[in-house]
């Protein structure tokens with residue numbers, strides 16, 4: 001083994017060597033299916049200690065969409081796997097959905113908002129350009145001691161936010177961080193464009209990341225990429241500094257999501273597989289070692305195709321897009337929550353999260369589930 005490889009026990013930057021002695025023999029040669037925390041994480045072990053989600057009560061079915069655009073329930077179901085999605089009433093913003101999920105997550109962690117030191121909100125539909133949704137959320141939940149910010153990574157919002165919070169907690173800066181993925185996609189969807197309006201829905205998910213003993217679940221490793229060359233394939237062109245709002249941008253409907261569906265589809269399948277394979281390989285894992293694969297829910301066919309290529313048993317793949325559509329930063333917590341509620345995700349399970357989103361953004365996080 002290369003002595004400079006950070007995983008090599010003789011390399012001084014290997015965190016297992018922090019105590020100044022070689023780790024015990026049984027740790028160095030532990031079964032590979034029990035991965036240690038990645039050397040990318042300095043500092044203390046971290047874990048997801050609670051999870052909660054929220055979707056607005058109103059439901060938009062495929063039959064409803066048949067009345068708005070030229071589409072059919074059969075086409076939507078066959079091409080995307082979606083039957084219905086939840087949508088907000090006018091006046092309900094991302095911070096409102098985030099608040100519902102966040103308060104539940106904090107309570108389930110046995111904490112109060114005052115215990116939270118850091119808030120990160122993954123969203124591409126902030127309440128407004130500024131202040132950030134994190135600021136608005138901090139005020140709404142009364143997290144008086146927290147600081148934080150929004151993170152724009154589209155459908156990778158949750159995986160990016162989870163890694164960011166985990167690193168902050170691992171550093172020792174804070175004991176408890178709040179991770180939120182919240183999107184009101186209906187606020188930026190063109191209900192005259194059948195290629196996009198059938199896909200998206202609204203929702204939020206939140207979890208608390210805390211410093212925790214490694215045997216109580218752990219956030220083990222992550223892998224992220226961005227590829228800006230794909231920016232034009234999925235974007236909202238107007239409303240920012242390049243095309244500030246004007247009558248022309250409104251007339252040209254540039255404040256809505258524009259997507260080259262096929263390009264995004266192919267990229268999503270390829271990258272979901274690639275990033276998942278890479279994180280498994282780095283941790284000495286095979287698909288058989290993964291107990292649950294929770295991918296971003298953009299299209300049933302993307303998840304099935306990527307997980308098939310990876311060789312992950314379909315029984316270990318969570319697909320709940322049927323009921324929620326693509327809620328962007330909220331899909332992964334919504335899928336995790338379904339897995340917990342249905343008994344498919346249990347304490348001690350090894351969970352692989354994966355996401356691909358606008359940007360392009362790509363992410364994966366390896367988690368030992370702790371509750």
Ligand code: UT7
Pocket residue numbers: 070071072075076079080155194195198199234260261262264265268297298299302326328356357358
């Ligand atoms: O989460 C962020 C990342 N986003 C994604 O991962 C989305 C990736 N892309 C997709 O999921 C799929 O590309 C879509 C669901 C967006 C579209 O499915 P597709 O199988 O790629 O359809 P397509 O764009 O190739 O269109 C096939 C046909 C076209 O008609 P023609 O040209 O063959 O006559 C479309 O006009 O389907 C037509 N079509 C529709 N027909 C009925 C497109 N949208 C609809 C619709 N209802 N809603």
